[in-house]
């Protein structure tokens with residue numbers, strides 16, 4: 001047997017093994033690392049796509065994100081909203097602005113509204129609860145993405161009707177986590193994710209590809225952690241250096257490795273909701289618009305949904321706020337809630353999938 005054949009059959013063995021349930025985590029990790037490094041990943045993409053088709057079907061869920069405030073108390077080293085940065089143009093949308101935006105999005109066909117913001121310990125809980133209830137009353141599912149909260153706060157928002165919660169663990173390596181996040185530990189993060197799950201939220205986590213110090217072992221641990229936390233949603237995106245951060249000179253994460261991690265997540269958690277993250281931005285790219293993917297030096301303009309993904313997030317944040325929500329540099333087009341949704345639906349249909 002030549003080397004290529006040996007590699008391919010080894011990859012096939014790893015694939016079969018990771019599909020086996022209750023696999024010892026040490027062996028699982030080794031297999032994941034071998035697959036992430038495989039010369040030819042095609043069989044893994046094909047399996048992920050087949051599992052996606054058989055479990056969650058051909059539908060692609062389009063979620064609307066309202067970035068309602070960029071106020072953040074954290075100092076995450078990679079993020080443009082780090083509270084140590086000068087020159088952030090802080091905003092907080094009013095309840096009325098949020099509700100009007102949500103109403104328009106629902107009218108345009110969105111069934112889920114993702115309320116996202118920086119982590120603001122001073123956020124008024126009653127105000128937030130009221131906003132959640134009003135959107136639930138409009139008939140939409142509310143997903144929250146507002147940072148690490150106390151169990152009491154999480155419980156309150158759950159009672160107000162929020163059904164899903166997104167809190168990325170960012171990296172499963174405790175040392176890399178501590179270096180990147182002066183304001184917290186991985187243990188606190190996973191503790192919060194466990195509370196989220198126990199309170200009956202559909203739990204979402206995720207991580208970045210290409211963080212300084214990250215290896216294929218780290219990514220394998222990230223994948224195993226997603227499964228251990230009982231995640232039903234996972235956002236995996238490439239790290240994109242923000243020029244105003246300490247990590248400005250680091251290289252961007254690899255889009256190929258990002259897609260490999262998404263495919264392996266589909267295999268490990270077959271019924272998960274997996275977005276093509278905005279940072280990957282390939283759908284927008286295939287629509288002829290510039291996307292952050294180009295900043296990241298991506299070279300694949302093909303179907304990003306072919307790696308096992310079944311969700312796409314679309315910003316519906318009003319233009320006056322959109323640019324101030326700069327987590328990473330991206331070229332933002334003007335928001336037109338109805339037109340943007342129609343275009344996305346057409347792009348999804350063109351890929352042979354069903355927009356919902």
Ligand code: 5AD
Pocket residue numbers: 078079080168170207208237238239240241242279327328
């Ligand atoms: N590059 C890519 N993703 C980033 N995020 C924050 N900063 C960056 C960056 N520079 C992601 C993190 C965070 C989410 C809000 O955005 O995963 O959880």
